[in-house]
Amino acid sequence: MSEVPDNFLYTKDHEWLDLDDDGVVTVGISDHAQEALGELVFVEAPQAGVIFANGDACAVVESVKAASDIYCPITGEITEVNAALEDEPELVNSSPYEAGWVFRIRPDDVTALNELMDAEAYETFLAELED
Amino acid sequence: MSEPLIFEYQSVSRQGFVARSASESRLPADALRTDEPVLPRASELEVVRHFTRLSQLNFSIDTQFYPLGSCTMKYNPRICNRLAMLPQFLLRHPLGGVEHGQGYLQTMFELQEMLQVVTGMEAVSLTPMAGAQGEFAGVAMIQAYHAAQGDTERTQIIVPDAAHGTNPATATMCGCDVVEIFTGVDGDIDLEALRAVVGPQTAGIMLTNPSTLGVFERQIQEIAAIVHEAGGLLYYDGANLNAILGKTLPGDMGFDVIHMNLHKTFSTPHGGGGPGSGAVGVSKRLKPFLPVPFIQKKGDLYVWATEESCPQSIGRLSAFMGNSGVLLRAYIYMRMLGGQGMERVSDFAVLNANYLLHALQEAGFEIAFPERRATHEFIVSLKKEMRDTGVNAMDFAKALLDHGFHAPTTYFPTLVPECLLIEPTETESQHALDGFVAAMISIRKQAYTDPDKVKEAPLTLPVRRLDDVRAAKQPDLIWQPAENNTENTTAGS
Amino acid sequence: MPFIPHTDTDIARMLQRAGISDISQLFDEIPVDLKIDGLEAIGPALSEAEIAQLMQQRARADGEPLCFMGAGAYEHYIPAAVWDIATRGEFYSAYTPYQAEASQGTLQVIYEFQTMIASLNGLDVSNASLYDGATAFAEACLMAVRANRKSKSKKILVSRLLSPVFRSVATTILQGQRIELVELPIRNGQTDIAALKNFVDEDFAAVAIQNPSFLGTLEDVDTLTDWAHEHGALVIGITNPMSLALLKAPGQWGTAGADIACGEGQPMGIPLSSGGPYVGYLVCRKAIMRQMPGRIVGRTVDIEGKPGFTLTLQAREQHIRRSKATSNICTNQGLIATAATIYMSLMGAEGLRQVAHSCNANTHMLVDALCALPGISQPFDTPLFHEGVVQLDRPVAGFLMELSRQGILGGYDLSADYPELGHALLVCATEQRSAADIASYVAAAGAALEVAV
Structure with missing residues (x-):
């Protein structure tokens, strides 16, 4: 059974979101998702500033055997990517919820x-899904 | 067993392959390169030994059995190569006049006609250079047809989930949206699912029949009716033509366009990954859109059909007319088979597959669609072996290499877990098939007694399993001379 | 029957095992009304001896005209070892190297191919080859549109001196993606640098420059490259690998170098063979390699740490990414790339330079001699590599037909593709043409021109 921290929100595409105090979402x-993909070899991140x-x-x-899109879970502007x-x-793979964050986005509408x-x-x- | 890189040799290259010309070149100095390209400096004997030794590190049809599903790895007759490499064929310039090409053009014209006969289509163009380019031509013709009807809303291409990856990739490249439909439990397409997705937005459907599941799509006529009634066209992926040669015609099934993989059905060499050849055939309504050039007969003369005579053509797909040398080999093979020989191709391709299926089934392997008649290929699922021992389809594939067999296609189609897609082809003897069954039994036995050993395979090949993660993470795609070597890389000799 | 090994006893045993009594039962899932009664129209089988006779007749019918035609395909000498080795069964009949452990030969050859082609073009990374030069150019355009992050443009600015068939093929392939080729005009046999000012307000994903150009001339690659980069466009260089033995590589064009290079590898040991199979190549800077289509081989290590080769960066490709792949391309031209690698290995840099020098000198000799004939002149004297344009006082087609009657393939008639050049003819004399060959062309041309227009 994979780890699912309590304090995050999730999408059906297996992304997690974490709303920070500054109104930006990580x-x-x-x-x-990382387990299903296997060891990642490349992450193509978006550019900061793009909406x-x-x-x-x-x-x-x-990964070596798969490639998967990350769908933007909320409308907004990318403020930072994990360099x-x-x-x-x-x-x-090793730290999906901490060091392995992918990008930060400022949502147009937080209520979304x-x-x-x-x-x-x-x-x-x-x-x-297991069934 | 390994062979150094060709760049590691440091000899004097043999020169003098060409006659020295009387005068030097007249190139302006500022146009010249000042660095030395990284090219080998090896003697002729070193070059010959290097590449001969490299060849010996390969599996090939000439040395091993390749039960590789969906790839039709049959014997490539030597005579096809010999005759395609007659000096006049090799020296013929692609832009040479038809007066210096009647032999070649007649041959290509007859090849077009033979391919029409075996597919039941109205016309053929030989120009696509591989299956994927044939697919491109097919989808582009479907689009051109709808456009010519003023029907601009048809942007969707329907593709079954079991299709080759090239099908959806081609549809996207042509600017279409891909709609996936699911396969029913018996291996046929779910007609209700199909009815639910067709409509005024449907450009067409891409199908392989027999499908990649190794079974004949029995409801093909209903499928054709549903798609045609919705205004869409049917595209036939000819990857599995070997199974039906001389038995049934895609044209009769209702297909509007087909590509053939001449490197599969018509035995031109795979060459370690190309050149392929993906000739396309079309029904009457798509004829005006065929890619150019193709060959026509005017009186006694064979001539090119080009943009001028085919203004509605989708255009050109290669600088000249596709992989001509490959087309010559296919022609030679087809003439050697004759009509009866072609029927025997499918007879024995399907007999071999069904024999192998039953032999493996008797040995206790799980067959994916046991209630169906296998075509020229079939699927074994190693789900049980995986669950019991942890040895998966990939491990079986690698262990087969140690037994001297090329691995079957693994993990395709993706809808069957832990699958091996097995296609023996007609050119293998019963003896070869029995050897394969024995190897499968032996590997399974080892999986239950010493699974770790199977997971270590292959042990007898030039290399063990390779680190794919490292290859993708730190790509080393070209050799670079060591820094301290740079002074060596000035002009040779 | 050819190529099927089964004896009657085998057949009986196999049918029994498969639980049927007759081969026709194997096809019982095909609906009855779809079954056909054989393929009689194909005709009877020919024996190996019969097909050999037939093909020899056909080959002889084509003749062996003395070739002064280039225009994208060139007759060079091919050392005997090239195809002797390339057609060894272990290369010829091998499958795509997906099972890396069983394909180290093919994989290492391709790694060596990638090294040589990347180095000739002065760029970082090459793929395992593409179908031909024209499709390589189309893929280069698709790649440039994906890779140019500064521009959202789907337009490529292309010199009119880029091979007309390359432009035509690219147009076919790019139409689905709505990518448009915009033409840069020409002047004096070169891309018109002065015309660039008309395009400063337009956004382009890339500028494509062929050097040597389709007309054989050398382009001002430095100015064009710098202009493109100043205007936020990538640069696609289209090259002839033989010329790169001598000419500045795309990686060295201008201040920053081209970003992508592609071309037709046929001059590297591949016979003319009516146009194929040839071998396209595509190389680029490392920064944009993940936008590269097609197969790529990488060097890595096995579980014991021993070096080995494998296909890599496969997540870009159709068998994994399906509808989101960089291209639908599935294959490369493995066998042809193998032959090209053997050719480049035998020739070495010095051997290629000898050929390139010799082609240049021969073509100059031919052009000079032709232009000394009354009725033939040179429309411009821009430096050329190994093809040159001459202008006739009459339509080219009739002139070429006269030469053809004398067994000479006199060159490429430019009048349909470049009507602005008048009765223009593109000629080429590679290292294969001797001084005597050139003299026979000139004599035949002289005779042809004596016939009244």
């Missing part, structure tokens, strides 16, 4: 976060 991929709409493909995570992933994409799953709902969602 985004990464869940433990379940994405909810559902846009904004980053790509690649460490450029040389160490495997941080996403209410649409997302909390940890409990995501765990139920994962359990359904």
Whole structure:
């Protein structure tokens, strides 16, 4: 069973979101997602300053055998990307919820976060996928 | 067993392959390069030995059995190579006049006609250089057809989930949206799912029949009716033509366009990854859109059909007319088979597959669609072996290499877990098939007694399993001379 | 029957094992109304001896005209070892190297190919080859649009001196992506630098420059490259690998060098063979390598730490990314790349320089001699590599037909592609043409010109 920290929000595409005090949201991929992909060899991050709409493909995570889009979970402007992933994409595997974060985005509308799953709902969602 | 890089040799290259010309070149100094390109400096004998030794590190059809599903790795007759390399064929300039090309053009014209016969299509163009380019031509023709009808809303291409990856990639490259539909439990397409997605937005559907699941799509006529009624066209991916040669025609099934992989069905060499050849055939309504050039007969003369005579053509796909030398080999092979020989191709390709399926099934391996008749290929699922021992399809594949067999296609199609897609082809003897079954049994036995050993395979090849993660993370894609070597890399001799 | 080994006893045993009594039962899932009654129209089988006779007849019918035609495909001498080795069964009949452990030969050859091609072009990374030069150019355009992060433009500024068939093929392939080629005009056999000012307000993903140009002339690659970079466009260099034995590589063009280079590898040991199979190449800077389409081989180590080769960066490709792949391309031209690698290995840098010098000198000799004939002149004297343009006092087609009757393939008629050049003919004399060959061309041309227009 993969790890699902309580304090984050989740999407059906297995991204996690964490709203910081400054109103910016940090985004990464869940433990379940990194496990399914295998050891990452490359992360194509978006550029800071670019605006994405909810559902846009904004980053790509690649392992040897798979490549998967990260869909922007919320409309807004990218404020920062995790530069460490450029040389160490495997941080996403070893620390998906901390050192392996992918980008930070300033949402146009914070209330849109209410649409997302909390940890409990995501765990139920994962359990359904197993069946 | 390993061979140094060619760059590590340091000899005097043999020169003098060319006649020295009387005068020097007249190139302006500022146009010249000042650095020395990294090219080998090896003697002729070193070059010959180097590449001969490298060849010996390969598996090949000439040395091993390749039960590689979806790839049709049959024997490549030597005579096809010999005759395609007759000096006049090799020396013929692609832009030479038709007066110096009647032999070649007649041959290509007859190849077009033979391919029409074996597919039941109205016309053929030989220009696509590989299956994926044939797919491109096909989807582009479907788009051109709709555009010519003024039907600009048709932007969706329907692709089954079991399709080759090139199908959705091609549709995207052509600017279409891909709609995936699922396969039913019996291996046929779910017709209800198909009905639910067709409509005025449907440009067409891309199908492989027999499908990549190794079964014949029995409802193909219903599928054709559903798609045609919705105004879409049908594209036939000819990857599995070997299974139906002389038995049924894609044209009769209702397909509007087809590509053929001549390097599969018509036995031109795979060459370690190309050149392929992906000739396309079309129904009457797509004829005006065929890619140019192709060959027409005017009186007694064979001539090119080009943009001028085919103004609605989707255009050119290669600088000249595709992989001509490959086309010659396919022609030679087809003439040697004749009509009856072609029927025997599918007879024995399918017999071999069904024999191998039953032999493996009797040995206790799980077959993916046991209630169906296998075509020229079939799927074994190693789910049980994986669950019991931890040895997976990849481990079986690597262990087969140690037994002297090339691995079957693994993990494709993705809808069957731990799968091996196995295609023996008609050119293998029963003896070769029995050897493969024995190897599979032996590997499974080892999986249950010493699984770690299987996971270590291969042990007898030039290298063990390679570090793919390192290859992708720190890409080393070209050799670079060591820093202290740079002074050596001035002009040779 | 050819190529099927089964004896009657085998067949009986195999049918029994498969639980059927007759081969026709194997096809019982095909709907009855779709079944056909064989392929009689194909005709009877020919024996190996019969097909050999037939193909020899066909080959003889094509003749062996003395070739002064280039225009994208060149007759060079091919050392005997090249195809003797390339057609060894272990290369010829091997599959794509997906099972790396069983394909180290093919993989190492491709790694060596990538090294040589990247180095000739002066750039960092090469793929394992593409279908041909024209499709390599189309892929270069697609790649440039993806790779140029400064520009969202889907336009490529292309010199009119880029091979007309390269432009035509690219147009076919790029139309689905709505990528547009915009033409840069020409002047005196070169891209018109002065015309660049008309494009300063437009946004381009890339500027494409062929050097030597389709007309054989040398371009002002430095100025064009710097202009492109100043205007936020990438630079695609289209090259002939033979010329790169002598000419400045795209990686050295201008201040920063080209970003992508591509071209037709046919001059590297590949026979003319009516246009194929040839071998396209595509090279680029390391920074944009993940936008590269097609197969790429990398060097790594096995679990014992021993060096080995494998296909890498595969997540870009269609078998993994499906509809989101960098291209639908699945194959490369493995066997042809193998032959090209053997050719480059035998020739070495010095051997290629000898050929390149010799081609340049021969073409100059031919152009000079032709222009000494009344009725033939040179439209411009821009420096050339190994092809040159001459202008006739009459339509080129008839002139070429006269030469053809005398067994001479006299060159490429430019009048359809470049009507502005008048009755223009593109000629080429590679190292294969002797002084005597050139003299026979000139004599035949003289005779042809004596016929009244």
